[in-house]
Amino acid sequence: MPITIEIVGTNEKSAFDKVFGYFQYIDEKFSTYKVNSEISRYNRGELKEDQFTQDLKEVFNLCDETKKLTNGYFEIRNPQGIIDPSGLVKGWAVNNAAKILMGLEYKNFYIDAGGDIQAEGLNEKRVPWQIGIRNPIDLNSIIKVLSISGMGVATSGTYIRGEHIYNPKNYQKISEIVSLTVIGKNIYEADRFATAAFAMGKEGIVYIENLKGFEGYMVDKNGLAVMTTGFEKYVHHYKNR
């Protein structure tokens, strides 16, 4: 997964190193693709609860809390029985990384981990960060431009590599919708709710509508989009010609 960071007005290598180093740490702990990651060892039953590291405990707690908040739609156990918290870890990690940069007094930057974005301050042109929503039906285009400052943007979807997201209540594949973008006050929140709402299928956008402080844009398999009532305020309007 590509990680992209831009900090306006600086070339300070140490700042980038710190953040990339943090993501590497996260990967080594939470990647289900890594045989010796903590999560893989957990899944093989090699860890007793008193051996969990602080971050693993925190992630598990946050996942529990999110599952309750979303009425069970946020579920980290996949149909094969493997625990995979990546639907929360990604946003959580980006949010933590953003805090690293803020702690270093940077005010204008973005961090993008595989399409989950925290954008702070203004871009080089001194306007809010311009974030495109990828077209789930034609991946080389975008379908919306958002103006974002001090918020997180996450997109859940199934159009990459034929991935499947399941409704955890009945383990049916979600097929009616293909993309759900959530804007929230930070990327940790946006990501976990985008993950949960996607598992609700078409109802997901209603869930986001009812969630105070969050806006959403959902695309169905026919290319029809439905948006929450406050979404429009983030949309950048420009002349198409």
Add this chain to the structure above:
Amino acid sequence: MNKFLLTTAIIITFAFYAVNNKSLEIEPIAIVSGSTEINSSKEDENAPSTTKPNNNPVATKPVSAVNPVVKTNPVVVQEPPKTTSKGLYKDGQYTGTYVDAYYGFVQVQVVIEGGKLTDIIFLSYPNDRSTSREINARATVKLRAEAIQIQKASVDIVSGATETSFAFRESLGAALNQAKI
């Protein structure tokens, strides 16, 4: 039972009205027809929206950098053909917005075949009628629907789904290590 029939009649009438009058709740959609394939086999994560032929990769290039500073290379999207939405309904399924049909939120999906409305599918059903009446402080909320439209714009970043699992590639990890030396 009668109330349900009445509701159904109202909703069907409404849907029919909307469909035929192109009013807002069920938008005429410039349509992606039913045969559209979702390109899920595309592996290309590195160039989400650029068509500039000789440009550097755009903002979402992978981290392999010796120089990790990422410049803002604008992402320019190729101009798409104009969408047609002159109120002609192409065959397919359209989802109407959520409408408070007096009893609660209802989503209506209409099916057009041969240019005609052939079916209406209720995707979420009205709340229990009696409770709705008692607690009917619910304001009408309509969620706007639209056909997606390709944007011709420069953006800094692209938000899209990637793998649902959080996984760096092995080579990525190695590249990061190299950059540290």
